[in-house]
Amino acid sequence: MNSLDPLINSLVQSYHNLGGINHIDGLNLPSRDEVIAITRELLALIFPGYFGNERLTSANVTHITGYRVTELHQRLALQIERSLRYACKRSPACPEHDCTDNAHRCARWVIERLPELRRILTTDVEAAFKGDPACYSHEEVIVCYPGLFAISVQRLAHVLYGFHIPLIPRIMTEYAHHQTGIDIHPGATIGEYFFTDHGTGIVIGETSVIGKNVKLYQGVTLGAKSFPSDARQIRGVKRHPTIEDDVIIYAGATILGDITIGRGSVIGGNTWITDNVAPGTTIVIEPPKMRIRESRSCSSHAASLS
Numbered sequence: 001m002n003s004l005d006p007l008i009n010s011l012v013q014s015y016h017n018l019g020g021i022n023h024i025d026g027l028n029l030p031s032r033d034e035v036i037a038i039t040r041e042l043l044a045l046i047f048p049g050y051f052g053n054e055r056l057t058s059a060n061v062t063h064i065t066g067y068r069v070t071e072l073h074q075r076l077a078l079q080i081e082r083s084l085r086y087a088c089k090r091s092p093a094c095p096e097h098d099c100t101d102n103a104h105r106c107a108r109w110v111i112e113r114l115p116e117l118r119r120i121l122t123t124d125v126e127a128a129f130k131g132d133p134a135c136y137s138h139e140e141v142i143v144c145y146p147g148l149f150a151i152s153v154q155r156l157a158h159v160l161y162g163f164h165i166p167l168i169p170r171i172m173t174e175y176a177h178h179q180t181g182i183d184i185h186p187g188a189t190i191g192e193y194f195f196t197d198h199g200t201g202i203v204i205g206e207t208s209v210i211g212k213n214v215k216l217y218q219g220v221t222l223g224a225k226s227f228p229s230d231a232r233q234i235r236g237v238k239r240h241p242t243i244e245d246d247v248i249i250y251a252g253a254t255i256l257g258d259i260t261i262g263r264g265s266v267i268g269g270n271t272w273i274t275d276n277v278a279p280g281t282t283i284v285i286e287p288p289k290m291r292i293r294e295s296r297s298c299s300s301h302a303a304s305l306s
Contacts, residue, residue: 029086030079035171038079041072042110042156046118050142069111077107083166106163113159120192124151127195131215146180147196157186188222190214191245198251205240211263214243217251225257225274244279 015022023029044051045068054064081103088094128141128148135141141148153176157169169186177183182199184190187206194210196202198218204210208222224239242260243249250269255261262279271283 027085027089028082030082030167030171032171034075035079035168036175038072038076039153039156039172039175041068041075042114043152044068045072045114046121046152046156047142050139073104073107073111076110077103079168080106080160080165083168087166106160106165109163110156110159117155117159120155121148121152123192124148124194127193127213127215131195132197145199146182147199150176150180150182150184150196150199151190151194154184154186154188154190158188158190161186188240207238207258208240209242211243211245211247213246215248217249217269219252220249221254221256223254223256 015024040051045065048061048065049056056064081099084099084103088099125138125141125148128145129135129138135145153172157172160172161169173184173186180199182196182202184202184204185206185208188204188208188210190204190208190210191212191214193213195215196217197215199216201219202216203221203223205223207224210222222241222243227234238258240258241255242258243255244261244263244265246264247261247267248265249255249261249267252270253267253273254271255267255273257274259274259276261267261273261277262281264280265277266282267273267277268282268284271285273283277283
């Protein structure tokens with residue numbers, strides 16, 4: 001059997017030759033698997049009795065919740081600390097010695113926000129229940145609907161994004177994206193009573209702002225225009241749409257740029273919008289025209305053959 005040493009040496013040599021995709025002699029990054037596990041534990045605290053195998057009762061709920069919160073605080077703090085140390089290494093001005101204390105404070109802040117997140121997600125569950133005639137219970141929304149899963153994870157990730165924690169928020173939303181086909185950036189700001197019907201293929205960009213009682217169907221894109229220059233020049237700049245309250249956007253619509261879709265508007269399917277839309281507007285593409293091709297009669301067909 002031939003030695004594998006030449007192959008190993010060649011691969012290691014590529015580590016030295018190629019930059020940008022190596023993380024050698026660096027601090028441990030957040031664990032993707034652990035962040036996903038933490039996300040599921042956070043969801044179990046938000047929706048008690050829906051995630052996990054234990055049976056919650058009035059007698060044991062305080063004990064189980066206490067155990068979960070205590071363990072989760074430590075696990076989340078460790079992953080946040082890794083993220084903060086990664087950020088400090090990239091920014092020499094950052095006081096790295098504060099990372100441990102800051103991580104524990106941030107983990108506590110996330111847990112402190114869970115009651116308010118539960119309140120907001122209650123409105124999302126209600127929006128799905130009222131907005132879909134094929135839905136027969138709130139339990140069905142929580143257990144079955146990919147849109148509710150995606151927005152639940154995004155709302156959690158948005159809290160961490162607001163604390164300027166790198167990596168972890170994107171790991172969380174990309175996990176939801178992988179599970180559901182719904183891609184919502186953790187930076188997007190989304191109001192109450194949000195509902196994605198079907199949901200597959202929806203894309204919501206980082207600086208999108210969505211008001212209350214907004215409904216999106218599958219394949220909707222709230223995106224930015226393509227910039228030919230270096231994208232680093234526009235990082236942090238508002239470049240995605242603002243969707244005001246009570247808007248419905250039907251399947252396949254593409255809305256691009258820092259524009260506003262006014263309150264109460266209805267955006268038809270497969271439309272392409274790059275300009276502001278006034279409140280109360282309905283936009284649809286021109287209906288397709290039917291053209292009926294005349295069939296040739298049997299006699300004319302026979303005559304052509306003679």
